[in-house]
Amino acid sequence: MRKPGKKKLIQIYKKMVTIRKVEEKLMEVFSTGEIPGFIHVCIGQEATPVAVCSWLKDSDYMSTTHRGHGHALAKGIDLNLFMAELFGKSAGYCRGRSGSMHIADPKTGILGANGIVGGGIPIATGAAFASQYKKSGQVTVCFFGEGATNEGTFHESLNIASIRKLPIVYVCENNGWAEFTPQKTHMPIKKVADRARAYDMPGAVVPNDILKIYEKAGEAVERARKGQGPTLLEIKSTRWHGHFVGDAQKYRLEKEVAAAKKKDCIADFEKKLLKDKTLRKAEIKKIADMVNQRIEGAVDFARKSPLPDQSELMDDLYV
Amino acid sequence: MRKPGKKKLIQIYKKMVTIRKVEEKLMEVFSTGEIPGFIHVCIGQEATPVAVCSWLKDSDYMSTTHRGHGHALAKGIDLNLFMAELFGKSAGYCRGRSGSMHIADPKTGILGANGIVGGGIPIATGAAFASQYKKSGQVTVCFFGEGATNEGTFHESLNIASIRKLPIVYVCENNGWAEFTPQKTHMPIKKVADRARAYDMPGAVVPNDILKIYEKAGEAVERARKGQGPTLLEIKSTRWHGHFVGDAQKYRLEKEVAAAKKKDCIADFEKKLLKDKTLRKAEIKKIADMVNQRIEGAVDFARKSPLPDQSELMDDLYV
């Protein structure tokens, strides 16, 4: 059951490639100044969002962080409206009010990226509380980094989720860095998953391998769906680029970055799919072309959308 | 080394009796309306403050909670000035500005009781940081209840203390109740000490037995003193009375309260001392009389002290 079939494998691959290419495009466009503010890319970490969200329906909930493009795309956000929001345009999901750091889409269950580290964890927990109360069978997935597990809200939320056996999966993408500081400066333990025991919650460490994450996430989502309570998954992930686009990460050793880039969850998966004959080189090329075309279309859409009008400034603060 | 000698045993016994009798007196006086506000007594829990503070010098630091009379008395606060503060009098430690819930005495290292559950935990951690920085050899003890371990500050502080190997002992007195709610409603785990692992910190569960607490506290204080880092101790303690004086604790089964009262850390110790012949009945009576006399003296002192004058209201907000 936890092994994806061919169709699913291709779907997963396409999503991973989409996320990678969207963010490569974002880095390019951002550097020209077309996108205002800050953006944080998840290049190197694509396996987690795709593997986890493969188990979710549109009606399931998801909350994410400043580094949330991958999660939103994996959960099913519309690429055009997503791109328009990052450009700050009025066709964007949030009318240009949120940008990258707060994008949300209730139609696909995206409760929002969050600019506050740890801020989304209680919100996701509340979503799980709502669906438990409504007996709707919905599951919530809550993404965050290892740095966020040092915030009080992590602790308080996991405690609450465990007591109430809420249908939620906490997914910590441990990329080893919180901004410019490595995990060992901030945390006396190596495995974030060990924190699960403090809440009598199952915790598991998973390598940055799409199929392994897929399997563990499947178990955790099923557990949540069945009303058996929350799980904490820690993915040993890896951040290729700086904390935000523009951060040259001088604080990292070149060889550490090179090693991170060698552990490429997409290339690894691609090799496997080729070896398996699930995909051939030509198909891979076709996927890349198709993805690139969609991205160009989205950037075009974003560019053409107008900026919000000043007259909208005071709109809809209250219902 | 961890076994107290005769003199120490008697000293410990006297302190325990003092705390018990002070609080019995407080309950009596409070009910007449002489003491304003709220007070929270620790009757049934006296072993912990005395055992732990036996290892501390005046220069060592201590922070406590709303249920902090025992800790303050064990650490060495002056009974007269303590009593005057609870009465809200100008001779009190804090000029009548703090009352029971915020009493502090820098001379004996008491950084204050705290009205905010979890509020004292980072403060104590900061004291430990200061003494580590100053290489002063001081140890800090931080007291709190099991309810406080659900606050984010508990989590954040223990994480920090462990990374920096701060000279601090976290002492959780688990009396099974947070206000009117039992532990199981608020926490999926039974042993608070299990939370220590999330910070790579030693954690131990200790029964409400003065000599066992003495032993474990001794180890933890020594560990801190030697620069080996923090420890989390959980004392399986027991609250005899209501959350605050006046709370009839209708939410508890009579037999649960009766069972709690049967586990009397003072009576148990007294029996042992009699059996050991460390003390004889007559000596115990003498101690009781002496303690009662001191308490009467303190109440008298507090009564005679004037209320602070209105003109003091705006004094010394700033240095």
Next chain:
Amino acid sequence: MKEIRYIWAINEAIKEEMERDDKVVLIGEDVGTPGGSFGASRGLYDLFGPERIFDTPISEAAITGLAAGAAACGLRPIVEIMFMDFMTICMDGIVNQIAKMRYMFGSQFKVPVVIRTPSGGGLNAGPQHSQSLEAWFAHVPGLKVVMPATPYDVKGLLKSAIRDDNPIVFIEHKALHALKGSIPEKEYRVPIGKADIKKEGTDVTVVAVSKMVHESLKASEILAQDGINIEVIDLLTISPWDRETIFGSVAKTHRLVIAHEAVKNFGVGAEISAAVSEEILDELDAPIMRVGAPFVPIPFSLEKAYLPNADQIVAAVKKTMERTF
């Protein structure tokens, strides 16, 4: 009509709204079988069970964030923060999440959360259990802030707050919990955003917040002996406040005193004063006086000397009467 205490009026409002709408849930510490620290939820657990009366760990930061998520997903949470002083722990959930979710996400969400909390002194509860911090929340776009002073208003406003689709900081006064007053037997609501003239008068407008309404009414009696007839307006909603009623009254009396229990400096009174002198300065025949607490934490035993009272309101009113243009 029936007599009821302020705390039971709160209880009735929650109960009626929970009976009416099963999306309404109550979240807080000790709100379950114990019925809340001050008794506001007494009996509700038996009626609605643990699913709807969510007795939480001592985790204020998580429970406000949790309420935000639950509200975004269709529930209508009421959060009880046991003392207003503890709102310091959950400012992020309230200010960065709950208050901003609607606007920031392009109006895609509704966030119908009510955060109930008792403020104020009078119980000698000391510096960390007696604060009035409404000015903070009034400064935050996206929140509404309500502060009722009578059993009638607390019930009617709480029902309106629970039905409002916007987040509301609902500030009770713990020294009013035992206050008795009459309320209708039948269902009623009090609108958010409207001030209430508690006593008509002609000489000076006194805008009062929460418990200061009662002090102002006392002041009114004292002043009547000197032939001074004040108008006492209960502000009720701090944000958005009722400019029309207050400006109308000032246009009639030409004198204004504002009274609240919070620290005077940078308090709610400052905004009302500033708005008046910005918009209707010409109506004023005298300086605008503010009555508020002195600029120190609330001391445990000097509480009486600390808390603003009728005498100070009397003095402020008299001060505004010193001059005639």
Next chain:
Amino acid sequence: MKEIRYIWAINEAIKEEMERDDKVVLIGEDVGTPGGSFGASRGLYDLFGPERIFDTPISEAAITGLAAGAAACGLRPIVEIMFMDFMTICMDGIVNQIAKMRYMFGSQFKVPVVIRTPSGGGLNAGPQHSQSLEAWFAHVPGLKVVMPATPYDVKGLLKSAIRDDNPIVFIEHKALHALKGSIPEKEYRVPIGKADIKKEGTDVTVVAVSKMVHESLKASEILAQDGINIEVIDLLTISPWDRETIFGSVAKTHRLVIAHEAVKNFGVGAEISAAVSEEILDELDAPIMRVGAPFVPIPFSLEKAYLPNADQIVAAVKKTMERTF
């Protein structure tokens, strides 16, 4: 004199004070080898090491409480909160602990903590990274609140703040970090509690906070073309603010505009306005105008339309000139 950027002026102040007094320590996220998110502590780790440059986990609540404890035990911590918006997470440490410890404990302790934090918009950082929340802290007895706008003032005030034995909320402006200005080569300090007349004038007093000082100076040039000569006062310290300088100026110009970037409603401008109409109403020849941000969260891409600017100050000044008594 030398040219320096605002951010390096901060860095110099910290460095000089740490060299002078080994009780001074710096606590915050990424303040160590990375030198801080905005670079304020660049180079300090190499000079002072990990004991004094305490690079913490992402735990704002704990680190402010920790600073309280460290200060009570003899250190002089400077805490960096990376964005002012994150102060929501540590309000308890600041408000219930740091601010109250001295008074509440009967003046037994000193709590010399400086909490440094960058506020404000201008970087399109969106609703959770751009707020100006100084009004909250000014409402809290026991804190001092400082908001410098130039390299000269930020260095001089930060040095004063670090030497002050009281807790200080030290609010920088992130859009000013790159601003250049001259400062003396030699040691100097700027006193807390004193406003600074940045430009003398006769017609209207403009009291400006933080970045609005620069907008006011721009407005001054625009207004000069119409023959209007405004006095621009940099408030510098928000609490306790310099009544003498401001009242003195109003007594000269008889007209007052107050400008800050924070939301206008219940902002700092309200207090200054209210104090003026309470104490020197007769000096006023026109309504007191306030310029501040509109009552919404700071939208990501409509930031320009959102932020108060010189044009709005010009309009407010003109409004106060419409009438002569």
